[in-house]
Amino acid sequence: MSIRLATKLNALALYAIAAVLVAAFYFQIALGELPCPLCLLQRVGFAALAIGPVLTLRHGPRPAHYGLVIIAALIGAGIAGRQTLLHIAPGDPGYGLALLGYHFYTWAFVCFAVAIAASAAMLVGEAQFEPPTTAVEPGLF
Amino acid sequence: MDFLVVFLVLAASLWVAWTGVARIALLLFASAMVLTVALYLHHATETLPLSL
Numbered sequence: 778m779s780i781r782l783a784t785k786l787n788a789l790a791l792y793a794i795a796a797v798l799v800a801a802f803y804f805q806i807a808l809g810e811l812p813c814p815l816c817l818l819q820r821v822g823f824a825a826l827a828i829g830p831v832l833t834l835r836h837g838p839r840p841a842h843y844g845l846v847i848i849a850a851l852i853g854a855g856i857a858g859r860q861t862l863l864h865i866a867p868g869d870p871g872y873g874l875a876l877l878g879y880h881f882y883t884w885a886f887v888c889f890a891v892a893i894a895a896s897a898a899m900l901v902g903e904a905q906f907e908p909p910t911t912a913v914e915p916g917l918f
Numbered sequence: 919m920d921f922l923v924v925f926l927v928l929a930a931s932l933w934v935a936w937t938g939v940a941r942i943a944l945l946l947f948a949s950a951m952v953l954t955v956a957l958y959l960h961h962a963t964e965t966l967p968l969s970l
Binding site for chain 1 (some may be wrong): 921924925928931932935936937940943944947950951954955957958961962965968
């Protein structure tokens with residue numbers, strides 16, 4: 778994976794994180810869906826997810842930046858998983874509105890799991906971590 | 919108030935990551951994560967009004 782492609786994918790990740798937070802604020806302000814403490818902690822997790830991509834955009838791709846994403850996603854997934862388990866009993870209506878059949882904390886858990894998988898996939902592309910060098914084309918002699 | 923502190927530390931971390939030294943951004947990120955876990959543990963001991 779080239780540095781250019783890694784930069785583009787990190788920029789896309791930043792847009793995705795921003796979209797999630799904008800959606801959360803829309804449901805809070807426009808629809809009156811007030812967040813609980815665990816919901817706020819999941820927003821903290823999403824904001825923390827953005828630090829890795831920002832570092833990659835400004836300082837170039839490094840494995841440590843993807844490590845930051847994995848750490849933030851693990852913490853966020855733990856919090857979202859805790860809230861999901863609080864409402865997993867049969868008959869429990871859950872907390873707040875549901876989107877496409879799932880509550881926001883369930884979607885948050887899915888998003889954090891996707892972030893972990895995406896970071897692992899990005900770590901596989903090792904070419905982005907190599908310092909840019911001007912390759913010498915092999916000639917006849 | 920405690921959530922405000924965490925969000926402010928995260929905002930500072932994002933700002934430093936964009937404009938400044940990566941190592942300081944890492945320190946701010948680590949402190950924000952420690953605060954987040956502390957907040958989680960604090961609220962995990964609360965009695966939650968479950969709907970059952």
